[in-house]
Amino acid sequence: MALSPADKNISHLPESDSQRAAGEGLAVFWSELQQHNEHGLYKIYHELYDNLYRYGLSVVQDPQLVKEAINDVFVELWKKREQLIMPDHIPNYIFICFKRRLSKLLGKEQKKSGRHESLLFQELEVQPYETVLISRETDIQLRNKMENVLAQLTARQKEFIRLRFYENMSMEEISLKTSASIRTIYNTLHTAIVQLRKIMSLFLLTLMWYFEK
Amino acid sequence: MNLQLFTAEDFMLNDSFVRYCLQSNDEDVAFWNDWIARNPHKKTETDQAKEWVLRLGMGLTPDEKQEEFRKLRALIETGDSRRHRFSKYLPYVAAAALLIGVVVTWIWKTPAHHTPAISAMAYTTWKADSVRKQVLLADGSTVILNRNSVLQVPDNYNQQERHLILEGEAWYEVAKKENCPFTVTAGKTTVQALGTVFKVRAYGFDSSVMVSLISGKVRVQAAKEAKELSPDQYVKTVNGQLLSGTFDATREQDWRNGKLYFKDASLEELANQLEFWYGIKVHITPGNYQPIHFNGEFVNKPLPAVLASISYITNLKIAVSKGELYINH
DSSP states (O other): OOOOGGGGOOTTSOOOHHHHHHHHHHHHHHHHHHTTOHHHHHHHHHHHHHHHHHHHHHHOSOHHHHHHHHHHHHHHHHHTTTTOOOOSSHHHHHHHHHHHHHHHHHHHHHHHTTOOTTOTTOOOOOOOHHHHHHHHOOSHHHHHHHHHHHHHSOHHHHHHHIIIIISOOOHHHHHHHHOOOHHHHHHHHHHHHHHHHHHHHHHHHHHHHHHHO | OOGGGOOHHHHHTOHHHHHHHHTOOHHHHHHHHHHHHHOGGGHHHHHHHHHHHHHHHOOOOHHHHHHHHHHHHHHHHHSSOOTTTTTTTHHHHHHHHHHHHHHHHHHHHTTSSSOOOGGGOOEEEEEESSSOEEEEOTTSOEEEEOTTEEEEEETTBTTTBEEEEEEEEEEEEOOOOTTOOEEEEETTEEEEESSOEEEEEEOTTSSSOEEEEEESOEEEEOSSOEEEEOTTEEEEEETTEEEEEEOOHHHHHHHHTTEEEEEEEOHHHHHHHHHHHHOOEEEEOOSOOOOOOEEEEEESOOHHHHHHHHHHHHOOEEEEETTEEEEEO
16 A cells, blocks of 8 residues: 555654564464454454554544544454455554544534535644643643643653653663663653642642532 | 652652553553552552553553443444354264264154155255354245254255255244145154244254244154144153143244344343354353343344343353353353
């Protein structure tokens, strides 16, 4: 399958050694799928779910829509298992299917809400980590608070939080990537989390106090 | 590293603890479950740490993920799904059935008035593996072959006689034809019919053969005894003898129409109904089960689809192993 220029920015696909080994395992699962064994499909699903979900959330801040799109992609794969060939890169292939599905669902939503413009081939825009994190808070006040707290953190603190908790990299991997020492990373993260938690929990406490009154 | 001094921040920065939160490593999950159970005074800290790990990671919690996976499974298993499931056993089953069929027919036919030539013993075999199958015979009779069943139709069917061999379960709607008896053999039991609707159940997992008459008249010949049935009556073979009783006609009619109902069904009713409906041996693993009240209606659904719905709703674990069904809590 040819990649269009728009499909190049699949930055959410980690390419560390362990992931590459997992990619080879995927080929085995894929051939199980082709042999009508649904367990092959299920294994691929478990393998890729987190990456797909995170990517989806960074494009569409709607967990329900993202979950739906992921399951749709896998149901579709199962239905078409007889025509499927082994793709060169299974995660890429599934990611592209997923992106298409997301655009389609997004188009439908927009149609429902009366926005008709540019439904065809709209490019999915990846939002930065912070934006997604803020959008996850459904309570408006909490969301504003989160926004303020994050604004107080330094760029480096935010970067480490993203790498550790969102990209799920180990301290060693972060150290290799950013050439900061593990000690520094640890301390930076520690201060950042204390700050985050302090402000947020204080806010939650006042909120509770406010409601009790 | 003294875990007793850990605050929520420290837990969050512990790789093993993060793996526990994401449930990505069984050892870590086991370790922290045990540790938290032994240190209840730290539970507030660990709970907060876990909440923050999940919040900053923005992934789904393991429970939410499991929920999504169950949805996917239900979707996959209600689709066309497993047509190749039994294919690997079929040649053996068919070969065995053929052998049994030949022997039984031969033994049974010998004292009869007309003995078919051995050379005429060629069969057309109909198999229903994961879904039931409807077979229209040369004389216009209809046979509905239940799941996991094999029907043998000799090539000389409908010439001088109409004889069928069954393994498993089938419903027969026999076309009237004078001087051409319709017979079904299952194991050592033979049913003779004329213009009737009846059902024969003779699965390998059940030692007895059961014949239910819906309308018309049939004569059942077991090893030691013979009996004529009237509508709504059934007989069961026990050691070559026949035990009779009456059955629930609506249930049989629903079966005929492919409608499977569950109304406030308990675990036992669920198991019983599945065994009746799909001709599969059902085992309930002993244990403490939550009370179940299952409601549902399925029309012409294959077994995997029904199982997916049941396990999705009741949370029961249902597995099929070697052609038998195991229910677990």
